Amino acid sequence: MLNAERIREDFPILKRKVYGKPLVYLDNAATTQKPRQVIQATNDYYETYNSNVHRAVHRLSQEATAAYDEAHEKVAGFIGAECMEEVVFTKNTTESINLVASSLSQQLQKGDEIVLTQMEHHSNIVPWQQAAKRTGAKLRFLEIDGNGELKLQHNSATSGMCNRTSSDLQLRQTIGKKTKIVAFTHVSNVLGTINPAKEIIAAAKEIGAVTVVDAAQSVPHMPVNVKELGCDFLAFSAHKMLGPTGVGVLYGKRELLEGMEPFLYGGDMISEVSLEGAKWNELPWKFEAGTPNMAGAVGLTAAVDYLQKVGMENVWEHEILLTKLALKRLQEIEGVAVYGPKDAAKRSGLVAFNLNGAHPHDVSAFLDAAGIAVRGGHHCAMPLARLLGTAGSTRASFYLYNTTQEIEKFAEALGKIAAKLKKPAQTAESWAKSDNRL
Ligand code: 7TS
Numbered sequence: 001m002l003n004a005e006r007i008r009e010d011f012p013i014l015k016r017k018v019y020g021k022p023l024v025y026l027d028n029a030a031t032t033q034k035p036r037q038v039i040q041a042t043n044d045y046y047e048t049y050n051s052n053v054h055r056a057v058h059r060l061s062q063e064a065t066a067a068y069d070e071a072h073e074k075v076a077g078f079i080g081a082e083c084m085e086e087v088v089f090t091k092n093t094t095e096s097i098n099l100v101a102s103s104l105s106q107q108l109q110k111g112d113e114i115v116l117t118q119m120e121h122h123s124n125i126v127p128w129q130q131a132a133k134r135t136g137a138k139l140r141f142l143e144i145d146g147n148g149e150l151k152l153q154h155n156s157a158t159s160g161m162c163n164r165t166s167s168d169l170q171l172r173q174t175i176g177k178k179t180k181i182v183a184f185t186h187v188s189n190v191l192g193t194i195n196p197a198k199e200i201i202a203a204a205k206e207i208g209a210v211t212v213v214d215a216a217q218s219v220p221h222m223p224v225n226v227k228e229l230g231c232d233f234l235a236f237s238a239h240k241m242l243g244p245t246g247v248g249v250l251y252g253k254r255e256l257l258e259g260m261e262p263f264l265y266g267g268d269m270i271s272e273v274s275l276e277g278a279k280w281n282e283l284p285w286k287f288e289a290g291t292p293n294m295a296g297a298v299g300l301t302a303a304v305d306y307l308q309k310v311g312m313e314n315v316w317e318h319e320i321l322l323t324k325l326a327l328k329r330l331q332e333i334e335g336v337a338v339y340g341p342k343d344a345a346k347r348s349g350l351v352a353f354n355l356n357g358a359h360p361h362d363v364s365a366f367l368d369a370a371g372i373a374v375r376g377g378h379h380c381a382m383p384l385a386r387l388l389g390t391a392g393s394t395r396a397s398f399y400l401y402n403t404t405q406e407i408e409k410f411a412e413a414l415g416k417i418a419a420k421l422k423k424p425a426q427t428a429e430s431w432a433k434s435d436n437r438l
Contacts, residue, residue, distance in 0.1 A: 002314040004403045010035035010306075011401055021371030024406045029189050029217060029350050029397035030375050031239045034299075038242055041302035045295045053294055054268055054285065064294055071297035072284060078304045079234065080225035081251050085283035088250040088257070089292055093216040094123040096235035096250035097183070099287060100212050101127035103260040104181060110136030113178040115209075117142040117150060117195070118387055119188040122380045124214040128183060142174050142184065142200075144387065148191035148340040152199070171203040179209045186218035190379045190393065191340035192323070192347035194218070201230045210256070216240055221319055221348055221399075223312040226251050238296060243303035247296035250287070257283050264289035315400045319349030322398045322407055326351045329411030333418045339393060350397035352379070354390060355414070356421035363394040363417060370413040 008014050013033050016023050025033060045067065051060035053068045072084035081087055090096045108114075114128050118141050132139050143151045152170045175182060182204040186197050201211045212233040218224050219234075220241035226234050233256070238247035252260075262269055262280060269289040272279045280286045307315065324344040330336045335356040341347045355363050360376030367374050378385040378392040385392050396410055 002310055002318050002400060004318065004401055007035075007310065008401045008403075010037065012036060012039075014401060018371040018373070019369060024370075024372040024409055026396040026398060026402065026406070026410060027373045027375050028399040028402075029240070029379075029395065031245070032220065032242050032399055033401065034242055034244070034303075035306055037306050038244065038299045038302045042244060042295045042299040045298040050295070052291055067301070068292065068294050068297050071301045074301045074304050075249055078308065079219065079249075079251055080227045082227070082254065086251055086254050086257065088252065088284040088287040089297060090235075090248040090250055090287075091246055091293075092239070092248035093214065093235045093237045094248070096233075096248045097123050097212065097214065098127045099250055099263040100233050100235070100252070101131045101183075102263050104210060105131035105135055105137075106261055108132075108135035108137045108180060111178060112137040112180040113140050113176070114138070114181045114183065115140045115142060115175050115179050115204075117184045118144045119148070119150075119191055119193065119384050120183075120185055120381065121189055121214065121216070122382070123216075124183055124185060124212075125383065128181075137180070138178075140174050140179075142171070144191075144193075144384075147342065148188070148193050149346065150193075150195055150200075152196060171200065175200075175203050175207060175209065177207060179204065179207060181210050181212065183212035183214070185214040185216075186224070187215075187221070187348045188340070188381075188384075189217050189350070190352050190381050190384055190395065192350045192352070193340055194222075194346060194348055197229050197231070205230065217348060217350075220307075222316040232256055238300040238303060241303055242306055244293075244296040244299035246293045247300050254283065257287070262286055262289065266290050268292075310400060318400055319398050320344060322402055322404065323347060323349050323351065325404055325407045326396060326398070326411070329407065330414070333411070333415050335418050335421065336414070339388060349399070350395060352393040352395040354393050355418055358417075358421050360392045360394040363414075366417045366420075367394070367410070367413055370409075372410050372413055374410075 011033050049060050049063040051064040053065040055061060072087045076084045076087045114137055145151045184195060184200055187194050204211045211231045213231045215224060215234045215236045219236040232253050234251040236249050239245040266289040269281050269286050270278045271281045327344055330338050330353055336353050338353045364374050364376030374394055374396045376394045379395060
């Protein structure tokens with residue numbers, strides 16, 4: 001069990017006030033705040049050993065190189081990768097997915113299929129749309145039900161096959177012989193749904209498809225081990241896990257990364273260049289062209305250290321506690337429609353909702369006036385918003401430094417806003433029943 005009050009001491013920004021009220025920061029799915037340890041590590045880098053990496057022999061460059069390489073080692077250990085060669089640093093999750101989509105698309109042909117889900121962030125849709133356009137491949141989507149979960153558990157009565165679970169069958173209706181890539185979000189940034197990653201990956205493996213996991217909303221919040229998942233690629237962002245902006249991670253199985261073409265070309269990603277051509281550097285540098293974000297990498301090391309000291313099991317347990325409380329309080333407010341699984345065990349630490357037909361931006365603005373930071377809008381998942389029949393939603397998302405008192409404050413403020421708004425609401429129940437709209 002973690003001590004959120006103690007943890008808050010490490011986050012200078014959490015002491016500030018907004019409009020004279022204590023800040024309640026519940027926009028962690030967008031980006032997280034940084035502890036002093038991360039800020040300090042970044043400062044130390046600039047104040048004492050700032051230098052370019054993998055280039056000069058001078059002392060500063062040696063120190064910067066060691067710290068930059070150590071960041072890869074640290075991340076490899078954090079996610080259970082075999083070695084640092086499997087950890088490529090990018091700018092963010094978006095760039096990590098673009099890298100995979102761009103490199104893998106060179107192996108796609110007309111008629112091949114790429115399977116995504118209906119709950120993807122734009123970062124895990126648009127790169128694949130472009131890959132499909134370039135190659136003639138087709139996109140297919142694992143569908144979601146009215147509860148905001150993938151439709152994997154249905155039709156058990158109709159399966160009629162031995163040694164096959166019903167979910168196996170549902171997966172196999174979409175993931176088939178033509179599927180070359182299965183790319184899906186581990187946790188939805190809108191619904192909070194935790195997808196059955198192992199099951200999806202196993203189904204993809206069976207037909208030899210490559211798997212790409214968008215872990216932007218899972219790695220920061222729960223223990224994630226790439227070997228246990230069995231995925232080929234996994235992407236996430238440092239800024240969503242207490243680290244600096246401008247650093248993303250792409251995990252890739254060594255043999256797959258070795259067989260892929262680079263994404264960007266230039267300095268540091270080569271081993272040899274002549275006027276006629278070039279040879280690529282070894283992993284992971286082959287995919288890290290140009291001067292990287294050294295200070296960001298050092299900050300990421302500090303962020304991983306911080307999370308490991310707290311313990312990812314504890315982070316996760318704390319978020320479940322906050323989510324359960326938030327769900328309970330929101331359901332007590334008349335006119336609130338919460339999206340995603342009702343069962344807190346099936347979801348991560350965020351809650352998206354609508355209130356009395358009010359625009360999410362208005363709800364967010366009301367909450368902002370009370371010092372409560374949430375996000376309103378489509379959350380970069382427009383296809384999902386459309387499926388839900390909404391223009392968007394208001395989303396409160398939690399992290400290790402949030403407290404139960406903050407959830408109470410948030411619910412209390414929302415209760416007051418609800419009382420002001422009179423229009424008839426679309427309730428969670430009516431939404432859940434409208435499965436045919438999905
Ligand atoms: N995938 C998921 C599931 C995400 O939630 C996000 C960011 C990304 C990819 C992209 O991450 P980036 O670091 O490359 O931007 N999601 C959000 C959000 O929900 N609100 O702001 C950013």
